[in-house]
Amino acid sequence: MDQRAAIPVTLPRGNPTQSYWQLEPDEIADLQSTTSLPEKADTVIIGSGITGAAVAFNLLSNGARDIVMLEARLACSGATGRNGGHTKAASYRSFLDHEREYGTATAVKIARLEHANIRAVHAFAKEHGIQCDSNPCGTVDIVYDAAQWEADQRAVQAMQAAMPDDDAAKYTIHSAAEVREKFFCGRGGDEGVCGAISYEAGSISAYKFTVGVLKLCLDKKLNLQTNTPALRLEKLAGGGWKVETPRGPIRAQKVILATNGYTAHLWKRFQGVIVPLRGHVTAQRPGQGLPAGGLPTTYSFVYAGGYDYLIQRRPGRGAPGAGDVVIGGALVRGAAEGASEFGTTDDTEFDDIIVRALYNSLPRYFGDRWGADHADGRVRRAWTGIMGYSPDGLPFVGEVPGEKGLWVAASFQGHGMVLCWMCARALAALVQRRGVDALSDWFPDVYKITEQRLGLTFKGRLHV
Known part of the structure; x- marks a missing residue:
């Protein structure tokens, strides 16, 4: 893993695989708010x-002005626009590790933040009328590994003991028989089901949601500059920063890195500390044996060393993509258990073994409930995206130590849809020095960037 973590991080590549969510790019996809790049700004968000969208919205809503956002490719063309559409925490799977490492109070705070993040995203979409397939719903983790099943039950019990009557700890445990009856798995296909755990989650088009947030920011005078990669950062002697781009430099008092897996390209201190990982996702037409009204929940399929995750878009006559099943994961199905996916920023191609595993997964998981494939074929689209992982499995949020005016919110462990929104809210509060004293009530201190955390060694994904 040391060799993979040492691979120099690059800019986002040109001509990436086309994400299912972006088959119809939004009208702001290639927007440049001004014809020329401004020479200076108060804040540059990369x-x-x-x-980036959530940080901008929070800053602008609290009085900030003169904000320029740089995007290397099209708007929301990175991990957010390429994910599996899941707003799902699975906090119990990391709870015991967090409790052991940081104490019960911090483990509880992390679980509550993840749960609050899910609710906040869907509430924001509803409040602002963002049409993004927002679907707050239940989810289920179908577990196929006996040791994992025992560990998961212990974790649920520990979490419920630590936070009784808390919505973030409401889980239901299901027997293998209940899995076959309620969730259509483990019969006539992959029948090695140990049990399942169900809880609150949701699904969403993260691309449409984020574009909606960006439009709200544009109404507040955000200057969005797509197709404008940040090439280098230079700290200025008199204070502030210079950001070099192919369209010229821009100077700013504050620079905010919302660059996740690409962060080390701009600030080398993050090389080997925020490590890129390429993920694979597919969109598949539903089998004819699935319920006409749609699957009852979203899903994860948990096996030794890894998992796959699934949502189904709401069925509906005539709606493009209605009823499609989006499933991603399968990292450990790849060569050397997916080791070659670490350190790469190449989302222009696939690992054929992983894609094949995802292609073949649905008839196996749903067995005789899958039925015949759709007349037009099973697979509609496959694509990849670049995530960011840290040595301790936590995000980096705050001002880079020793670098006044350089801020970061990145490294979301493939868990961005249940971390980014609240982390962005916290970062905006830190940047504006607004409500900082109250942050400790809800934001885990262990998420803040420190010299000690920057010195950790990356060993691979945690809390798998």
Whole structure:
């Protein structure tokens, strides 16, 4: 893993695989708010995914002005626009590790933040009328590994003991028989089901949601500059920063890196500390044996060393993509258990073994409930995206130590849809020095960037 973590991080590549969510690019996809790049700004945000959009919205809503957002490719063309559409925490799977490492109070705070993040995203979409397939719903983790099943039950019990009557700890445990009856798995296909755990989650088009947030920011005078990669950062002697781009430099008092897996390209201190990982996702037409009204929940399929995750878009006559099943994961199905996916920023191609595993997964998981494939074929689209992982499995949020005016919110462990929104809110509060004293009530201190955390060694994904 040391060799993979040492691979120099690059800019986002040109001509990436086309994400299913972006088959119809939004009208702001290639927007440049001004014909020429401004020579200076108060704040430059690099990255137009959910983190960058949420940071911008919070700053602008609290009085900030003169903000320029740079995006290397099209708007929301990175991990946010390429994910599996899941707003799902699975907090119990990391709870015991967090409790052991940081104490019960911090483990509880992390679980509550993840749960609050899910609710906040869907509530924001509803409040602002963002049409993004927002679907707060239940989810289920189908577990196929006996040791994992025992560990998961212990974790649920520990979490519920630590936070009784808390919505973030409401889980239901299901027997293998219940899995076959309620969730259509483990019969006539992959029948090695140990049990399942169900809880609150949701699904969403993260691309449409984030574009909606960006449009709200544009109404507040955000200057969005797509197709404008940040090439280098230079700290200025008199204070502030210079950001070099192919269209010329821009100077700013504050620079915010919302660049996730690409962060080390701009600030080398993050090389080997925020490590890129390429993920694979597919969109598949539903089998004819699935319920006409749609699957009852979203899903994860948990096996030794890894998992796959699934949502189904709401069925509906005539709606493009209605009823499609989006499933991603399968990292450990790849060569050397997916080791070659670490350190790469190449989302222009696939690992054929992983894609094949995802292609073949649905008839196996749903067995005789899948039925015959759709007349037009099973697979509609496959694509890849670049995530960011840290040595301790936590995000980096805050001002880079020793670098006044350089801020970061990145490294979301493939868990961005349940971390980015609240981390962006916290970062905006830190940047504006607004409500900082109250942050400790809800934001885990262990997420803040420190010299000690920057010195950790990356060993691979945690909390798998």
